[in-house]
Amino acid sequence: MNHLNSMEPGPRPVTPPGPDVSRRSGRAHKAILAATRELVAEVGYQRLTIEGIASAAGVGKQTIYRWWRSKAAILFDAVLDANSQEDGSVELPNTGDVEADLRLVLRESVAAMVDPDNDRLQRAITAEIQTDLAVAGELVRRLLRPQLDATQARIAAGIRDGQVDGSVDPGMVAELLFGPVFHRWLLRTGDLDDAFADGVLDLVLTGIRPR
Amino acid sequence: MNHLNSMEPGPRPVTPPGPDVSRRSGRAHKAILAATRELVAEVGYQRLTIEGIASAAGVGKQTIYRWWRSKAAILFDAVLDANSQEDGSVELPNTGDVEADLRLVLRESVAAMVDPDNDRLQRAITAEIQTDLAVAGELVRRLLRPQLDATQARIAAGIRDGQVDGSVDPGMVAELLFGPVFHRWLLRTGDLDDAFADGVLDLVLTGIRPR
Amino acid sequence: MNHLNSMEPGPRPVTPPGPDVSRRSGRAHKAILAATRELVAEVGYQRLTIEGIASAAGVGKQTIYRWWRSKAAILFDAVLDANSQEDGSVELPNTGDVEADLRLVLRESVAAMVDPDNDRLQRAITAEIQTDLAVAGELVRRLLRPQLDATQARIAAGIRDGQVDGSVDPGMVAELLFGPVFHRWLLRTGDLDDAFADGVLDLVLTGIRPR
Amino acid sequence: MNHLNSMEPGPRPVTPPGPDVSRRSGRAHKAILAATRELVAEVGYQRLTIEGIASAAGVGKQTIYRWWRSKAAILFDAVLDANSQEDGSVELPNTGDVEADLRLVLRESVAAMVDPDNDRLQRAITAEIQTDLAVAGELVRRLLRPQLDATQARIAAGIRDGQVDGSVDPGMVAELLFGPVFHRWLLRTGDLDDAFADGVLDLVLTGIRPR
DNA sequence: TTTTAAACGAGACGGTACGTCCCGTCTTCAA
DNA sequence: TTGAAGACGGGACGTACCGTCTCGTTTAAAA
Numbered sequence: 001m002n003h004l005n006s007m008e009p010g011p012r013p014v015t016p017p018g019p020d021v022s023r024r025s026g027r028a029h030k031a032i033l034a035a036t037r038e039l040v041a042e043v044g045y046q047r048l049t050i051e052g053i054a055s056a057a058g059v060g061k062q063t064i065y066r067w068w069r070s071k072a073a074i075l076f077d078a079v080l081d082a083n084s085q086e087d088g089s090v091e092l093p094n095t096g097d098v099e100a101d102l103r104l105v106l107r108e109s110v111a112a113m114v115d116p117d118n119d120r121l122q123r124a125i126t127a128e129i130q131t132d133l134a135v136a137g138e139l140v141r142r143l144l145r146p147q148l149d150a151t152q153a154r155i156a157a158g159i160r161d162g163q164v165d166g167s168v169d170p171g172m173v174a175e176l177l178f179g180p181v182f183h184r185w186l187l188r189t190g191d192l193d194d195a196f197a198d199g200v201l202d203l204v205l206t207g208i209r210p211r
Numbered sequence: 212m213n214h215l216n217s218m219e220p221g222p223r224p225v226t227p228p229g230p231d232v233s234r235r236s237g238r239a240h241k242a243i244l245a246a247t248r249e250l251v252a253e254v255g256y257q258r259l260t261i262e263g264i265a266s267a268a269g270v271g272k273q274t275i276y277r278w279w280r281s282k283a284a285i286l287f288d289a290v291l292d293a294n295s296q297e298d299g300s301v302e303l304p305n306t307g308d309v310e311a312d313l314r315l316v317l318r319e320s321v322a323a324m325v326d327p328d329n330d331r332l333q334r335a336i337t338a339e340i341q342t343d344l345a346v347a348g349e350l351v352r353r354l355l356r357p358q359l360d361a362t363q364a365r366i367a368a369g370i371r372d373g374q375v376d377g378s379v380d381p382g383m384v385a386e387l388l389f390g391p392v393f394h395r396w397l398l399r400t401g402d403l404d405d406a407f408a409d410g411v412l413d414l415v416l417t418g419i420r421p422r
Numbered sequence: 423m424n425h426l427n428s429m430e431p432g433p434r435p436v437t438p439p440g441p442d443v444s445r446r447s448g449r450a451h452k453a454i455l456a457a458t459r460e461l462v463a464e465v466g467y468q469r470l471t472i473e474g475i476a477s478a479a480g481v482g483k484q485t486i487y488r489w490w491r492s493k494a495a496i497l498f499d500a501v502l503d504a505n506s507q508e509d510g511s512v513e514l515p516n517t518g519d520v521e522a523d524l525r526l527v528l529r530e531s532v533a534a535m536v537d538p539d540n541d542r543l544q545r546a547i548t549a550e551i552q553t554d555l556a557v558a559g560e561l562v563r564r565l566l567r568p569q570l571d572a573t574q575a576r577i578a579a580g581i582r583d584g585q586v587d588g589s590v591d592p593g594m595v596a597e598l599l600f601g602p603v604f605h606r607w608l609l610r611t612g613d614l615d616d617a618f619a620d621g622v623l624d625l626v627l628t629g630i631r632p633r
Numbered sequence: 634m635n636h637l638n639s640m641e642p643g644p645r646p647v648t649p650p651g652p653d654v655s656r657r658s659g660r661a662h663k664a665i666l667a668a669t670r671e672l673v674a675e676v677g678y679q680r681l682t683i684e685g686i687a688s689a690a691g692v693g694k695q696t697i698y699r700w701w702r703s704k705a706a707i708l709f710d711a712v713l714d715a716n717s718q719e720d721g722s723v724e725l726p727n728t729g730d731v732e733a734d735l736r737l738v739l740r741e742s743v744a745a746m747v748d749p750d751n752d753r754l755q756r757a758i759t760a761e762i763q764t765d766l767a768v769a770g771e772l773v774r775r776l777l778r779p780q781l782d783a784t785q786a787r788i789a790a791g792i793r794d795g796q797v798d799g800s801v802d803p804g805m806v807a808e809l810l811f812g813p814v815f816h817r818w819l820l821r822t823g824d825l826d827d828a829f830a831d832g833v834l835d836l837v838l839t840g841i842r843p844r
Numbered sequence: 845t846t847t848t849a850a851a852c853g854a855g856a857c858g859g860t861a862c863g864t865c866c867c868g869t870c871t872t873c874a875a
Numbered sequence: 876t877t878g879a880a881g882a883c884g885g886g887a888c889g890t891a892c893c894g895t896c897t898c899g900t901t902t903a904a905a906a
Binding site: 657661 | 854
Binding site: 044045046123124126127128129130131136137139140144145148168169172173175176178179180181182183184186187188189190199200203204205206207208 | 256337339340350380383384386389390391393394398400401410411414415419
């Protein structure tokens with residue numbers, strides 16, 4: 001199980017997701033995250049309350065406070081839990097065609113943002129981290145950085161292949177790809193779809209092709 | 212005064228919804244927006260309360276509820292009030308040098324985001340519009356769109372000048388410029404400074420120069 | 423017109439119910455008292471508000487505050503207005519038969535208390551005077567004392583007639599008659615009807631017949 | 634402790650309505666009633682507020698609303714708590730002398746009404762029950778009826794002793810005694826003292842002595 | 845097995861803020 | 876010039892949740 005409850009130190013000095021902790025709380029833990037996801041999707045983040053989660057999960061409030069520091073931390077774990085791969089690491093496909101691989105990952109991002117349940121969950125956590133720096137850092141470290149790094153790695157590979165100009169900064173390119181998509185999604189400045197993702201990608205590719 | 216209070220009707224010919232704006236007390240209105248800005252900067256958005264605003268502004272709560280629908284709406288007017296130009300329209304300089312002009316506007320955006328008071332205010336409103344669609348639309352219409360449109364217009368002018376390739380979509384380019392900056396600012400994925408802005412601009416320019 | 427607005431000094435040093443005062447406020451004045459009576463009957467005293475009276479009477483709030491000091495004062499005038507004889511004085515009939523005369527007045531009191539609209543109005547003013555001593559005194563002076571005094575006078579006449587024993591205190595007897603009726607009405611300790619009034623009267627008469 | 638909290642269910646076998654009384658915090662409960670009594674005595678009923686009680690008792694508002702339905706209900710419990718005998722039942726002394734026994738109870742009533750703290754409390758609850766029928770019924774059942782019934786019983790005993798005429802209705806006599814005292818107290822139509830109580834008693838006794 | 849300590853559900857507690865209702869005063873505007 | 880309309884600063888309402896704190900009751904480990 002890769003659930004990483006990184007927001008909470010737990011009653012013991014260090015509380016990795018050790019077996020004895022999980023043993024006890026397993027049922028409650030799952031129920032809480034599931035209830036959180038359902039409630040966010042159902043009533044929205046603004047109306048999400050700890051008491052609501054507790055009662056929907058059939059759990060005492062204290063059980064929530066025992067394991068999470070804040071609503072943001074629960075939300076974060078709920079997002080992580082939903083997005084969880086086995087180890088949190090992300091790797092882009094490398095088909096040998098940079099354009100195709102980037103197109104795929106960008107479209108996947110769009111699809112994730114467009115899915116209604118995910119949309120609410122992501123917006124909730126995005127709003128929350130404006131206030132909660134600890135969760136913000138964790139989110140970047142655990143979800144955003146891996147994605148950006150993987151993209152960056154794929155572009156670096158493209159440079160080695162000769163599909164991308166050697167003078168470009170792969171990290172910058174990654175942000176150039178995801179930034180506009182995120183911007184459009186979060187601020188709703190326009191329709192977010194594959195066409196937009198493709199448009200971004202095409203423009204960026206034009207700028208980074210070997211000269 | 213050109214304050215644009217877009218959340219409520221304004222003294223338009225027909226004003227069926229909302230109270231009679233002409234009766235509004237200018238003193239109270241100003242005090243509320245000022246108090247809101249001060250409090251957001253001081254205690255942060257999460258701890259910003261209507262009661263706090265009312266008491267800081269020396270105003271009854273009802274006076275706030277009479278003119279604003281939600282905390283988001285107050286925040287929005289506070290932002291608008293702070294950013295207000297004479298007519299809300301934005302125009303980029305046109306020195307004849309696209310690169311220089313875009314660099315200027317992008318660096319200005321970075322500067323605005325980096326300013327601590329502005330940072331908190333902008334984060335607050337960004338968080339809030341995840342929930343409040345009415346304010347979200349208004350924000351885009353009144354603040355974001357004008358900025359994007361002006362940038363787009365400058366790029367279109369660049370095409371006419373022959374400084375930008377005729378095949379590119381100026382609107383897409385505008386989002387390619389602001390998206391990564393916004394992304395880095397909001398999610399704190401890295402340092403936000405002129406160097407980053409320049410990096411984004413250079414990469415984008417590479418892609419849109421006449422071929 | 424015998425309306426005596428005794429609760430308020432008015433904007434002039436002394437404001438007897440002079441014609442020029444009435445001239446101005448006549449319409450509004452009447453409308454306010456009527457609206458008060460209607461609203462008390464309709465929504466009860468607890469939910470009676472000045473704003474409600476003003477809007478029901480089609481009158482500005484200020485107009486009410488100009489002429490009355492408190493809600494109790496309006497209520498009081500409304501009661502007075504409803505009970506008003508030409509001069510506020512009360513006189514019991516003297517048919518020559520003390521028993522018959524007292525029975526009549528006691529039954530009339532019961533009838534007034536039992537009438538639903540009057541009931542609410544009287545309860546409202548009774549509740550209010552627990553707090554507002556000025557109105558309390560006025561009420562006693564203008565409504566209760568005259569009634570008690572008239573009753574006392576009829577009993578004194580009975581003594582002169584030889585129908586009542588000379589040793590009794592007529593004032594005490596009057597309170598002995600009204601006290602139990604009022605007690606039963608206000609506290610709802612039992613059914614209030616003519617039978618009860620008759621029972622009280624019979625018992626009292628037994629005690630005061632010439633010996 | 635014989636506190637009789639008649640406004641909520643109490644630990645009876647079946648307690649469907651209301652929260653689980655057994656969980657009630659004794660400390661909070663006592664503090665609320667004490668604070669209520671103090672505040673009524675201090676600022677009067679009109680200025681008594683739930684918020685005031687809560688803060689004087691060092692208690693959250695919700696704790697009050699959890700256990701009492703209305704301000705009247707708190708007031709009522711405060712009165713009950715102050716008047717509480719071991720079991721709520723009242724029994725008059727029977728010294729063998731009806732007159733002496735009734736004189737005692739009537740004078741005690743007067744003394745209770747005249748005591749300043751009690752006066753305010755009693756007036757407050759009397760005003761409040763004009764509006765709140767549930768509390769009104771409870772008050773009669775728990776405080777007034779027992780008193781009247783005990784008086785009635787003493788009079789009935791007087792009949793058996795031959796001190797009271799057999800034809801009189803003992804219940805009516807009880808009301809004839811308390812009614813005038815209550816009337817004078819509540820409406821302040823005159824001085825309330827032992828002399829008045831004695832006067833009422835003498836007149837009534839004259840009417841009910843064996844003939 | 846039995847004991848026993850933790851984690852658990854439930855929910856009362858002292859609080860803070862909410863959004864609403866009125867208060868009594870003050871201001872505006874149309875008749 | 877008045878008076879209806881209603882905005883204003885303010886206080887209290889009753890409600891929703893917060894995060895903490897008992898309460899018994901499981902329950903799973905150590906004894």
